[in-house]
Amino acid sequence: QVQLMESGGGSVQAGGDLKVSCAVRGLIYSYYYLGWFRQAPGKQREAVALIASDDDTIYSESVKGRFTIPRDKAENILYLQMNSRKPEDTAMYYCAADAPSTMALIQALNRPDEPNFWGQGTQVTVSS
Numbered sequence: 184q185v186q187l188m189e190s191g192g193g194s195v196q197a198g199g200d201l202k203v204s205c206a207v208r209g210l211i212y213s214y215y216y217l218g219w220f221r222q223a224p225g226k227q228r229e230a231v232a233l234i235a236s237d238d239d240t241i242y243s244e245s246v247k248g249r250f251t252i253p254r255d256k257a258e259n260i261l262y263l264q265m266n267s268r269k270p271e272d273t274a275m276y277y278c279a280a281d282a283p284s285t286m287a288l289i290q291a292l293n294r295p296d297e298p299n300f301w302g303q304g305t306q307v308t309v310s311s
Contacts, residue, residue, distance in 0.1 A: 185209045185300040187278045192305030199268050203305055205261040205278030212236075215282035219252060219263040220295055221274035221307075228295040231276075232263060233288050241288040246272075268309045278302040 191203040207217065218233035232252040234240045240252055251264045261278060279298035281291065291297060 185280050185282055187280060187300060187302035189276065189278045189302045189305040192276060192307045194308040194310060195268055197268055197270055197309055197311045199309075200264070200266045201268060201307065202262055202264045203276055203307065205263075205302060207259045207261055207278075207280065210259070210280060210282060212283040214285045215280060216284055216286065216288060216291055216298075217252075217254070217261050217278070217280050218291070218298065219250075219261075220277045220279055220298075221272075222277070223271075223274040226274075228277075229274075230292045230295040233291055234261070235288055239288060241292055243292060265307070270309050270311045272307065272309050274307060275304045276307050277304045 186208040188206045195201045214236050216233050216235045219231045222228040232242050234252050249267045253262045280300040281298040
């Protein structure tokens with residue numbers, strides 16, 4: 184059983200930076216992907232940034248160039264570094280894992296409901 188727990192959400196002014204974290208436990212599979220997803224009120228869930236077990240990464244067009252998904256394998260922590268925040272980045276952010284999985288990241292990016300393990304979410308608010 185994979186367990187995920189997010190932390191570090193909060194409020195930030197537009198243009199500011201924020202990093203959220205996800206503690207990952209029980210990820211024993213050789214092939215999987217981890218990722219950050221978000222859902223704003225009244226909108227569908229969106230995949231934001233994904234990282235595969237081979238450390239390949241992919242980003243949605245809405246965050247490409249602003250967000251990164253670094254990972255500390257030794258500490259089993261996944262991060263989402265959010266720079267140049269915009270008000271439209273306001274959402275509940277979820278850490279998720281799809282394991283075991285060999286799905287290509289380009290395919291996974293378009294299937295935001297695919298992961299089988301989810302964290303409880305952390306709210307991120309960007310004010311203008």
